[in-house]
Amino acid sequence: MSDPLSQVFAALADPTRRELVAQLTDGDATVGRLAAPYRISVQAISKQLKVLEQAGLVSRGAEGHRSPVHLEAEVFDLMTKWIERYQQRAEARYRRLDAVLAEMDDDEAGHRPAREETA
Amino acid sequence: MNHTMTTAKIEADPTVPIIRITRDFQATPEQLFQAHTDPELFARWVGPHGMTTTLVRWDASTGGSWRYLAARNGTEFGFHGCFHEVRPDRIVQTFTWEGDPDGVALETLTFEDLGEGRTRLHAQSLSDSFESRDAWLRSGMEVGVDQGYAKLDSLLADGQIAGTTQGALA
Numbered sequence: 285m286s287d288p289l290s291q292v293f294a295a296l297a298d299p300t301r302r303e304l305v306a307q308l309t310d311g312d313a314t315v316g317r318l319a320a321p322y323r324i325s326v327q328a329i330s331k332q333l334k335v336l337e338q339a340g341l342v343s344r345g346a347e348g349h350r351s352p353v354h355l356e357a358e359v360f361d362l363m364t365k366w367i368e369r370y371q372q373r374a375e376a377r378y379r380r381l382d383a384v385l386a387e388m389d390d391d392e393a394g395h396r397p398a399r400e401e402t403a
Numbered sequence: 404m405n406h407t408m409t410t411a412k413i414e415a416d417p418t419v420p421i422i423r424i425t426r427d428f429q430a431t432p433e434q435l436f437q438a439h440t441d442p443e444l445f446a447r448w449v450g451p452h453g454m455t456t457t458l459v460r461w462d463a464s465t466g467g468s469w470r471y472l473a474a475r476n477g478t479e480f481g482f483h484g485c486f487h488e489v490r491p492d493r494i495v496q497t498f499t500w501e502g503d504p505d506g507v508a509l510e511t512l513t514f515e516d517l518g519e520g521r522t523r524l525h526a527q528s529l530s531d532s533f534e535s536r537d538a539w540l541r542s543g544m545e546v547g548v549d550q551g552y553a554k555l556d557s558l559l560a561d562g563q564i565a566g567t568t569q570g571a572l573a
Contacts, residue, residue, distance in 0.1 A: 367413055375411040
């Protein structure tokens with residue numbers, strides 16, 4: 285699980301961490317501000333941020349707690365691009381399948397050509 | 404939550420090296436099964452785009468095996484595997500890209516009847532490591548033009564990144 289993408293996936297597996305990331309898309313924020321909407325402690329939020337930090341998703345300045353947390357958008361861009369491209373290729377394949385299925389429908393509606401049963 | 408999935412939905416599981424695809428088709432489960440098992444039909448859509456697919460071996464039955472070549476501009480890519488189980492609602496098979504002969508993925512396809520002539524395809528691919536799963540996700544990155552990035556919000560909102568829940572399939 286040492287490769288970057290797997291770490292990113294694992295970090296985002298948690299709903300609280302996903303919400304923190306969503307908050308940070310609006311801009312940098314301190315831990316205190318990030319913790320405000322939740323009923324959990326600043327310490328608990330810090331712990332979640334550490335996981336995001338280790339995955340390279342967020343970064344913090346040297347002053348630790350007081351410095352704002354920054355979202356490393358390019359990590360998302362990379363991952364988004366991977367998944368998007370993969371999705372596009374899958375979708376392109378299934379559009380071709382759509383066309384084949386549509387033809388099968390036509391065949392069935394008209395005269396069904398005698399197709400050898402396979403397998 | 405049961406919205407239609409007329410375009411392919413991809414989930415990359417963070418805890419196991421799995422890629423899941425869900426896609427709805429305007430076809431019966433029987434038709435979808437046929438399009439996956441009839442060699443002539445299968446060769447027409449499996450792709451990738453711009454490649455000619457030649458089935459070298461094709462026995463789409465439980466215990467059978469398959470091999471095909473995808474060719475473009477004189478370059479050939481070979482793929483092979485075994486059909487572990489083939490039945491009308493489910494196909495389980497292994498998948499190896501011959502460029503990485505030691506790598507093997509286990510693919511499970513199920514055809515879920517949605518009624519009214521519609522069928523939901525669930526395709527799950529279990530790689531033998533996170534590295535090879537992520538290599539599949541990455542593959543194809545070198546081709547094509549930069550198309551801009553999807554909005555992070557939508558990615559997070561519909562759970563494409565963190566596919567821990569099965570909510571979208573339920």
